[in-house]
Amino acid sequence: MMARSANTAVAHDLAIEEERLHLRVVEPQDGGPPHPPAAPPVSNTRVAIAMFLVAESMFFAGLVGAYLVFRVGSVVWPPAGLPALPLTVTWINTVFLFFSGVAVVSGLRGIRRGDQRALRRRLLLTAALGAVFVSVQGWEWAGLVHHGLTLSSGPYGGTFYLLIGTHAAHVLGAMGWVLWVTAAAQRGRYSVENHDGVEMCAVYWIYVCALWGLLFGLVYH
């Protein structure tokens, strides 16, 4: 009897806690509106962005695999007679991209505490730094092409432009997404309770930045 009453008390306590955490729909006894249904531990938004990033990772894995075939399979890499890659300028460019990641995280934190102005400013800063990154890369490429490294310069040139160019295309796409989110933020779409769009955009931008770190280490060194 005492054991049963103890179990009943535990079950009752758990039921109270589940109700408090909105983990099950409860019809209130006073006839008021029902509590909202439970939120899953991982939101659909986060699952969606995770699946998207997995697909992107496999896409880049294929490109990196092709690069590895030629790089590991060559006795001399880079091949003789081709211009050296501009390491110093690319390091500085990498710092710009890193700070763009810091800016987008700062914007996400801003909307989490309800600061709309911080969100808009940080998103614009993110897009601006991304534009600087892509512009500097374009300038680098112009120099490399002028010195003889083109798409048809054998596997070295082909894999370089393919890998780095694909990443640059993803940066441009991410910039478009950031600008779209910025426009939505200007219209007051996001709030403390509803900013999943900002979170998805920030996660993708950070992914693009982290991917650059890997590609920079692989291709430029």
Place this chain on the structure above:
Amino acid sequence: MCKTAVGGPGDPLSAGINASIFFMMAMPFVLFAAVGGWLAYMFWSSGRAVQHPNPDLLSAEREASR
């Protein structure tokens, strides 16, 4: 792969293809482990919130429900 396309064990192209194959075969497992670990952590941390409620809060709510 065709034997005539790839040289013997000492051929660097063989090493390159080997490295590429290992890398691409490992990637799905790495991604599965990363995403699966993240999901497991999210479910585990939400489960802990139910199993270990605040005892002070429970006592107050138990008193209020009596």
